Amino acid sequence: MLETSARLLRLLSLLQTRRDWSGADLAERLGVTGRTVRRDVDKLRSLGYPVHASTGTTGGYRLGAGAALPPLLLDDEEAVAVAIGLRTASGGTVAGIEETSVRALAKLEQVLPARLRGRVNALHSAMLPLPGRGPTVDPDTLSVIASACRDHHRLRFDYRDRDGSETLREVEPLRLVNTGRRWYLVAFDTDRDDWRTFRVDRLTARTPTGPRFTPRDPPDQDLAAYTSYKLSNSAYRYQGVFTLHMPLDAAAEQIGPTSGVLEPLDAHSCTLRAGSNSLDGLAIWISLIGCEFEVHSPPELTTRLATVAARLTRAAHNSPTPD
Numbered sequence: 001m002l003e004t005s006a007r008l009l010r011l012l013s014l015l016q017t018r019r020d021w022s023g024a025d026l027a028e029r030l031g032v033t034g035r036t037v038r039r040d041v042d043k044l045r046s047l048g049y050p051v052h053a054s055t056g057t058t059g060g061y062r063l064g065a066g067a068a069l070p071p072l073l074l075d076d077e078e079a080v081a082v083a084i085g086l087r088t089a090s091g092g093t094v095a096g097i098e099e100t101s102v103r104a105l106a107k108l109e110q111v112l113p114a115r116l117r118g119r120v121n122a123l124h125s126a127m128l129p130l131p132g133r134g135p136t137v138d139p140d141t142l143s144v145i146a147s148a149c150r151d152h153h154r155l156r157f158d159y160r161d162r163d164g165s166e167t168l169r170e171v172e173p174l175r176l177v178n179t180g181r182r183w184y185l186v187a188f189d190t191d192r193d194d195w196r197t198f199r200v201d202r203l204t205a206r207t208p209t210g211p212r213f214t215p216r217d218p219p220d221q222d223l224a225a226y227t228s229y230k231l232s233n234s235a236y237r238y239q240g241v242f243t244l245h246m247p248l249d250a251a252a253e254q255i256g257p258t259s260g261v262l263e264p265l266d267a268h269s270c271t272l273r274a275g276s277n278s279l280d281g282l283a284i285w286i287s288l289i290g291c292e293f294e295v296h297s298p299p300e301l302t303t304r305l306a307t308v309a310a311r312l313t314r315a316a317h318n319s320p321t322p323d
Contacts, residue, residue, distance in 0.1 A: 004040075007030060007032070007040060008040055008043060008044060009073060010029075010030060011026065011030060011037070011040050011041070011044065012044060012049065012063075012073060013073040014026060014029055014030075015051065015061065015062075015063040016063060016073060019062060019150075020054075020060055020061075020062050021060060021061050021062070022060045022061075023037050023038070023060065023061065026061065037061075041053070041061060049063065050063070050064040050065065051063055051064070052064045076115075076116055079108070079112060079116055080116060080119055080120055080123075082108060083105060083108055083109065083112070083120045084120070084123055086101045086104050086105040086108065087101075087105060087123075087124055135182065135199075135201040136201065137183050137200045137201045141200060141203070141204075141205050142176070142183065142200065144205045144207060144209065145173060145176055145185055145200065145205065146176060147209070148173045148209045149173045149174065149175060149176065151209075151212070152172075152212050152213055152214070152215055153173075153209040153210055153211070153212055153213070154170060154171065154172055154173075154190075154209060154210030154211055154212075154213055155170070155171050155172075155173045155187065155205065155209055155210065156168065156169070156170045156205075156206040156209075156210060157169055157171075157203040157204055157205045157206055158203065158204045158206070159198060159202060159203045160202045160203075161202075169189060169191070169196075169198070169203075170189075170190050170191060170210065171185075171187035171188060171189050171190065171196070171198075172187060172188040172190065172213045172215070172216065173185060173186075173187045174186045174187055174188065174195075174215075174218060174223075175223055176200070177197075177223070177224070177227045179231075179256075179257060179258050182199060182200075182201065182258075183199070183200035183201065184197050184198065184199055184200060184227060184231070185197070185198045185200055185203070186219075186223065186226070186227060188216055195219040197227060197230040197231065224257070225261065227257075228257040228258065228261050229261050229273065231257070231258045232257070232258055232259055232260045232261060232273070232274055232275060233260075233261065233273055233274065233275040234275070235275065236275030236276050236277050237275075237276070237277045238275060238276055238277070238278075238279060238282055238298050238301070239273065239274075239275045239297070239298070240272075240273070240274050240275065240276070240282050240286065240295065240297065240298065240301060241271065241272070241273055241295075241296040241297045242271070242272045242273075242274075242286060242293050242294065242295055242296065243265065243269060243270075243271060243272075243293060243294045243296065244269060244270050244271075244272050244289065244291055244292075244293050245268065245269050245291050245292040245293065246268075246269065246270065246289070246290075246291040247267060247268060247269075247270070248262055248263075248264045248270040251270050251272065251289070251291075254289055254290075255272065255274075255289070259274060260272050260273060260274035261273040261274070272286075272293075274286075279298075279300060279301055279304040280304060280308060282301060282304075283301060283304050283305045283308045284308065287305075287308075
């Protein structure tokens with residue numbers, strides 16, 4: 001009986017780790033025959049777990065949605081990660097889930113083994129989240145987008161641009177990207193026949209989602225770097241390219257992924273790509289980083305830097321000297 005119960009828990013855990021399993025894969029993982037897998041699936045169904053079967057030569061199984069949430073089986077690292085995630089979510093950028101996160105965290109900590117409770121408590125005592133003041137996103141919207149990304153369903157939504165104009169978009173969603181303060185959707189815009197990056201707090205999803213699509217090759221293998229470039233460069237009138245005489249790690253402490261893209265040159269310097277709609281703004285911003293630098297583009301920025309430098313020099317000379 002104990003062996004059977006342990007195997008049922010293992011089977012349930014496997015069904016929760018990915019969407020579809022073949023009977024042969026489950027049998028191999030559990031070290032049993034396909035017949036035993038079928039019997040164990042029937043036992044899970046008798047306990048109220050909605051395990052769906054697919055037809056075919058090999059057969060397959062999927063854990064479906066039921067009337068109630070089944071127990072989630074977490075290993076040690078997963079349990080710690082969920083606890084820290086809930087703690088962070090209590091003061092995060094998703095609207096309306098702060099209290100819910102605290103309740104879920106209390107339930108999780110109640111059943112944590114002592115060896116894990118100490119780790120989680122130590123991390124919690126050292127964490128002091130500062131509540132964000134930027135835009136928040138609706139958790140239901142995030143869920144709709146995440147499901148569309150996972151299931152490869154087209155997504156339709158009303159989108160508000162930075163100038164306030166609204167358009168209806170239909171996209172093939174690829175991935176949600178979180179920068180810490182904001183959420184973005186990377187998707188292929190079917191009407192514009194190109195990849196686009198959308199701020200989630202500016203979109204209102206239309207449900208139900210559209211038909212399934214065949215996923216395209218992503219616009220870049222490094223999707224994080226691609227998103228960083230889109231947010232910090234391509235959306236702006238001017239794209240600056242600079243050499244910073246500063247180590248990459250030191251530059252990264254001052255320049256976030258939504259402000260610019262950094263690439264290493266050597267141990268003491270790096271390349272920065274950053275955009276702006278104002279040459280004056282770009283000139284002032286690059287001068288405030290606090291290191292020597294060269295401008296590679298745009299060429300007109302070099303002239304503007306000289307103009308700004310002369311203006312600052314005159315201000316320094318003309319201002320009263322402190323007593």
